[in-house]
Amino acid sequence: MVAALAAVVGANHVLAGAASLAAYSYDATGLKRRPHAVVLPGSAQEVAGVVQVAEAFGLPVVPRGAGTSLSGGAVPVHGGVVIATSRLNRIVSFNAKNRMVVVEPGVTNLRLQEFLRPRGFFFAADPSSYRVSTIGGNVAENAGGPHCLRYGVTTHHVLGLKVVLAGGRLVNLGGPAEDWPGYDLAGVLTGSEGTMGVVTEITLRVLPLPQSSRTFLVAFPSVDDAASAVSDMIAAQLLPGAIELMDQPSIRLVNAAVGAGYPEEAGAVLVVDLEGLAGEVVAQAQIMREICQRHHAVSVDEADDPVRQEALWRGRRAHYGAMARATRTGHVWIQDVTVPRQHLPEMFRRVLAIGERYGLHIDCAAHAGDGNLHPSIPFDPHDPDELARLYQADQEIMAACLALGGSITGEHGVGFEKIENMRLMYGPSELAMMREVRRVFDPHELFNPGKAVPGPADEKRGVWLFAVDRT
Amino acid sequence: MPSTELDELRSQLGSGAVLEGNVTAQYAVGELTPRAVVRPASAEEVAAVVKWARAHKRQLVPFGSGSKQAWGPWPEELDVVVDTARLNRLESLEPGNLTMRVMAGSALSAVQGWAAEAGLWFPVEFVEAPRATLGGTLAAGVTGPRRLAYGPARNWVLGLEVVTGSGEILHTGAATVKNVAGYDLTRLQIGAWGTLGIITAATIRLASRPAARVTVEAIYGSPDLASEACLALASHAAAPVAIEWLDYGAAQAVAGMREFPVSPGESVLLVMFEGERTVVDERWRLAQEVMSSARSVSVLDPGAQATAWAARYALSARVQKSYGQVVRLALAVPPARFAEAYAAAVQTMSLFGPLAAGGHAANGLMDFYVGLVGAQVPEAVATAVRTLRHTIKEMSGHVEVRSVPREFSQAMPWYGVRATEDLEASLASLFDPDVIFNPHRRPRQSRGR
Ligand SMILES: Cc1cc2nc3c(=O)[nH]c(=O)nc-3n(C[C@H](O)[C@H](O)[C@H](O)COP(=O)(O)OP(=O)(O)OC[C@H]3O[C@@H](n4cnc5c(N)ncnc54)[C@H](O)[C@@H]3O)c2cc1C
Numbered sequence: 001m002v003a004a005l006a007a008v009v010g011a012n013h014v015l016a017g018a019a020s021l022a023a024y025s026y027d028a029t030g031l032k033r034r035p036h037a038v039v040l041p042g043s044a045q046e047v048a049g050v051v052q053v054a055e056a057f058g059l060p061v062v063p064r065g066a067g068t069s070l071s072g073g074a075v076p077v078h079g080g081v082v083i084a085t086s087r088l089n090r091i092v093s094f095n096a097k098n099r100m101v102v103v104e105p106g107v108t109n110l111r112l113q114e115f116l117r118p119r120g121f122f123f124a125a126d127p128s129s130y131r132v133s134t135i136g137g138n139v140a141e142n143a144g145g146p147h148c149l150r151y152g153v154t155t156h157h158v159l160g161l162k163v164v165l166a167g168g169r170l171v172n173l174g175g176p177a178e179d180w181p182g183y184d185l186a187g188v189l190t191g192s193e194g195t196m197g198v199v200t201e202i203t204l205r206v207l208p209l210p211q212s213s214r215t216f217l218v219a220f221p222s223v224d225d226a227a228s229a230v231s232d233m234i235a236a237q238l239l240p241g242a243i244e245l246m247d248q249p250s251i252r253l254v255n256a257a258v259g260a261g262y263p264e265e266a267g268a269v270l271v272v273d274l275e276g277l278a279g280e281v282v283a284q285a286q287i288m289r290e291i292c293q294r295h296h297a298v299s300v301d302e303a304d305d306p307v308r309q310e311a312l313w314r315g316r317r318a319h320y321g322a323m324a325r326a327t328r329t330g331h332v333w334i335q336d337v338t339v340p341r342q343h344l345p346e347m348f349r350r351v352l353a354i355g356e357r358y359g360l361h362i363d364c365a366a367h368a369g370d371g372n373l374h375p376s377i378p379f380d381p382h383d384p385d386e387l388a389r390l391y392q393a394d395q396e397i398m399a400a401c402l403a404l405g406g407s408i409t410g411e412h413g414v415g416f417e418k419i420e421n422m423r424l425m426y427g428p429s430e431l432a433m434m435r436e437v438r439r440v441f442d443p444h445e446l447f448n449p450g451k452a453v454p455g456p457a458d459e460k461r462g463v464w465l466f467a468v469d470r471t
Numbered sequence: 472m473p474s475t476e477l478d479e480l481r482s483q484l485g486s487g488a489v490l491e492g493n494v495t496a497q498y499a500v501g502e503l504t505p506r507a508v509v510r511p512a513s514a515e516e517v518a519a520v521v522k523w524a525r526a527h528k529r530q531l532v533p534f535g536s537g538s539k540q541a542w543g544p545w546p547e548e549l550d551v552v553v554d555t556a557r558l559n560r561l562e563s564l565e566p567g568n569l570t571m572r573v574m575a576g577s578a579l580s581a582v583q584g585w586a587a588e589a590g591l592w593f594p595v596e597f598v599e600a601p602r603a604t605l606g607g608t609l610a611a612g613v614t615g616p617r618r619l620a621y622g623p624a625r626n627w628v629l630g631l632e633v634v635t636g637s638g639e640i641l642h643t644g645a646a647t648v649k650n651v652a653g654y655d656l657t658r659l660q661i662g663a664w665g666t667l668g669i670i671t672a673a674t675i676r677l678a679s680r681p682a683a684r685v686t687v688e689a690i691y692g693s694p695d696l697a698s699e700a701c702l703a704l705a706s707h708a709a710a711p712v713a714i715e716w717l718d719y720g721a722a723q724a725v726a727g728m729r730e731f732p733v734s735p736g737e738s739v740l741l742v743m744f745e746g747e748r749t750v751v752d753e754r755w756r757l758a759q760e761v762m763s764s765a766r767s768v769s770v771l772d773p774g775a776q777a778t779a780w781a782a783r784y785a786l787s788a789r790v791q792k793s794y795g796q797v798v799r800l801a802l803a804v805p806p807a808r809f810a811e812a813y814a815a816a817v818q819t820m821s822l823f824g825p826l827a828a829g830g831h832a833a834n835g836l837m838d839f840y841v842g843l844v845g846a847q848v849p850e851a852v853a854t855a856v857r858t859l860r861h862t863i864k865e866m867s868g869h870v871e872v873r874s875v876p877r878e879f880s881q882a883m884p885w886y887g888v889r890a891t892e893d894l895e896a897s898l899a900s901l902f903d904p905d906v907i908f909n910p911h912r913r914p915r916q917s918r919g920r
Binding site: 095096097098099100120121141142144148152153155156171172173175176177178179180181182183184185187188190191192208210211231234235237239276277279280283338339340341342367370371372405406407408409410411412413414418422425426427429430431433434436437438440441452453 | 565566567568569570590591612622623625626635639640641642643645646647648649650651652653654655656658659661662663667679680702705706707708710746747749750753754757801803804805806807834835836867868869871886887889890891892894895897898901902914
């Protein structure tokens with residue numbers, strides 16, 4: 001098989017040594033499964049060729065960007081051929097008049113943003129992993145990020161996709177003009193977690209940079225106050241670029257880790273970006289301050305030059321990394337529940353209560369303006385008792401979110417890790433329909449099997465936590 | 472249709488919910504009167520209707536206000552119309568989440584009314600007919616001029632309740648603004664023209680209701696100059712919410728409502744700014760720096776603003792009225808090719824009669840109307856459409872035929888050939904295995920029967 005793959009992409013672009021296979025066996029969840037081979041194709045045609053070879057050998061195909069998935073999306077749970085997109089990394093074209101950029105999937109979010117910024121534009125999705133995560137991975141996960149509050153998530157900006165389907169068939173879905181005729185196939189592929197095909201080119205609508213932006217760091221006595229302030233900002237129809245929330249343990253963590261300089265005694269902080277015309281930002285800032293005051297804000301720090309703005313953001317962006325480094329084991333379980341925004345304060349209360357009940361330490365950071373919480377729980381994979389408690393707590397957090405009308409994942413995806421939990425959110429009819437929709441694109445479940453949508457109920461799979469690598 | 476067949480439905484929905492005879496004439500689709508009209512009041516009743524249709528091999532045409540029934544191919548037969556008018560309740564309004572759950576037969580005007588009570592509004596509009604229902608608008612996947620600022624209809628829907636062709640009630644999405652659990656079946660339904668199910672309810676996002684509005688009317692010497700201005704405005708900090716372009720023919724067609732001061736060959740732009748009062752004024756002042764190539768630029772007073780937009784919204788109706796026989800095309804290109812696409816359309820279609828065009832120029836979207844003068848041959852029009860489609864395809868765009876007179880329907884190449892038609896056909900067969908819904912709108916390869 002290695003020879004057949006080498007015939008398609010060249011021998012130096014096929015990796016089959018033990019060390020390479022290990023390197024491509026995991027993503028940011030910690031779960032590990034070795035692929036049979038890893039290939040680094042350099043063109044859509046090569047991707048098609050690789051897909052044909054894998055099919056001929058009866059092996060699954062697992063597309064992979066930067067491997068930052070937090071749901072096990074990039075882990076080859078059934079082995080197979082990993083198609084890494086690192087060589088598909090060209091910015092193909094950009095047209096300012098069309099507000100449109102065409103990229104290959106391996107282009108990182110950061111590189112695209114750095115390309116667009118001097119040209120006066122940006123791409124709306126800015127996941128906290130933006131430095132390394134790829135546009136292909138962003139599309140496959142329908143990634144969000146802090147600024148999706150104002151500008152929408154990835155799918156809102158995808159105009160067209162080139163995709164390699166089963167049999168190596170290369171298709172264009174959507175395209176560079178709006179209102180592409182027929183069903184929104186690009187919309188179905190976006191967020192499909194690599195289970196329908198390999199995206200080889202992406203046409204995005206990009207947005208003009210705002211004229212003015214101002215960043216605020218607001219400290220509150222408690223999470224409850226901060227979350228209530230967020231709810232009020234939404235209800236007041238303020239439209240900030242971003243509203244991010246961090247609780248006290250998170251504040252102390254990032255202060256220690258990167259010298260974020262957030263107020264140590266605060267129960268919670270909000271990082272808020274206001275954007276638009278200069279006058280508009282001033283007017284919005286006034287309303288925002290009043291709301292924060294009403295909710296007992298203790299301090300407001302602000303910045304309008306990029307360097308200081310970045311400094312205020314530093315702590316928020318460093319949260320996950322700091323957490324992983326601070327734990328003994330390097331393992332952190334990050335939840336991604338989303339609730340209707342009027343329930344944000346209540347959801348925080350429930351999460352903290354669940355943590356107490358199970359004797360677990362929970363740090364909370366949130367894309368609060370979107371109602372998207374990331375309770376983060378450090379854990380030791382060698383401690384069966386802790387794992388069992390974590391599992392229970394995790395189930396209860398999801399149940400609490402669903403009871404409030406929420407979603408079990410706002411941006412990280414289902415992957416392998418939440419696949420069984422899909423049954424908590426959807427009924428058998430919806431799940432059956434999703435399975436069938438997948439088969440329209442991928443009749444033999446060749447692409448990324450075992451992800452996104454569970455099989456019929458009797459086909460229970462293992463609980464991911466207990467499959468985490470223990471070395 | 473044997474009356475016992477309908478009696479089954481009457482026993483399930485109540486006799487008042489099943490109409491036959493003269494009253495069904497107001498539900499005509501493509502000049503065909505349905506044999507019966509059913510008026511379910513819940514998703515369960517819609518499901519019952521679908522199961523009935525399956526059992527009796529009847530086809531169903533979902534029907535909102537009827538405003539877009541004349542779009543797309545004319546049906547060859549018409550069994551039963553499913554009127555969604557009784558699916559018209561507000562289920563919940565959450566100002567704290569900026570969302571609303573509403574039944575799909577609700578008129579857009581009602582949706583706006585409910586939203587307004589909370590100081591909000593739903594930025595998906597169907598300006599040609601405010602009576603249009605939410606379900607019909609989402610099924611057609613249309614939206615109005617403000618899509619420049621707010622994006623297409625798909626971006627404003629978080630979840631749907633849909634009855635499939637097997638009579639199952641599906642719930643897609645969630646009431647959260649972010650949700651990536653499972654495949655996005657919501658977007659798939661929007662713009663599917665009712666071929667993948669009957670939408671019975673939707674959870675929609677709402678936006679802040681702008682306090683003030685200013686419209687700038689500008690006249691440009693040519694479509695090229697107008698288009699250049701649109702492109703500049705679309706990425707300018709002034710951030711207009713809508714930029715509508717009208718050609719001379721369109722201005723003529725709406726002349727009774729508003730006299731746009733244009734001469735042949737010139738173009739009109741209506742540029743709308745919304746937001747807080749002070750901000751709106753700042754916006755349009757800023758915008759002037761990229762509008763200097765206009766022959767004239769004027770800020771409309773409130774009365775003129777209202778009539779200018781009313782005239783824009785009435786374009787389709789006015790064209791229909793003044794031209795009689797009309798072929799309506801929908802052109803879409805990358806925005807920078809807009810003027811070029813217009814020139815190509817004019818060149819290809821002008822032999823048939825008078826032309827009019829208007830559109831969301833900064834989005835690259837154009838409605839193009841061709842008046843048919845004298846006895847035109849359908850095949851000749853069809854050939855011209857194919858030629859135009861080819862030209863527009865070279866510009867990375869596409870052409871859809873929106874509506875034609877009945878005798879032209881058969882000959883018309885309604886849609887271009889798409890390489891993914893087999894995938895679409897499979898999806899249609901999945902959601903509607905027995906070809907019950909809107910058979911005349913199905914992807915060709917799956918039409919069956
Ligand atoms: C510190 C940290 C912070 C994060 N913050 C955010 C955040 O704010 N918002 C957010 O949404 N996510 C966030 N994530 C999650 C993750 O970064 C995103 O899901 C990201 O989009 C994944 O991109 P990737 O290139 O790493 O993809 P991978 O992890 O390599 O793959 C993710 C999925 O996409 C599929 N895939 C990748 N490329 C292709 C392709 N070309 N064609 C088809 N399928 C493909 C894979 O099969 C897999 O299922 C974060 C992760 C980390 C570690």
